[in-house]
Amino acid sequence: MAPEDCPNCGGSGYVAKPVDLNGKSDGVAFIRLKCPACGGTGRKRTVPPTTAG
Numbered sequence: 001m002a003p004e005d006c007p008n009c010g011g012s013g014y015v016a017k018p019v020d021l022n023g024k025s026d027g028v029a030f031i032r033l034k035c036p037a038c039g040g041t042g043r044k045r046t047v048p049p050t051t052a053g
């Protein structure tokens with residue numbers, strides 16, 4: 001994993017969220033949600049270097 005990759009989604013930009021279908025224990029499915037940490041970019045939110053001065 002590259003240092004610039006989002007640690008929350010591993011750089012994929014999406015996270016798998018398990019959803020329980022109708023409460024069935026054997027009906028668990030996974031849906032892909034846009035990673036809230038990076039907003040789907042898969043990159044860390046780094047502060048851009050300021051070029052002041």
Ligand SMILES: [Zn+2]
Nearest residue numbers: 006009035038
């Ligand atoms: Zn992410």
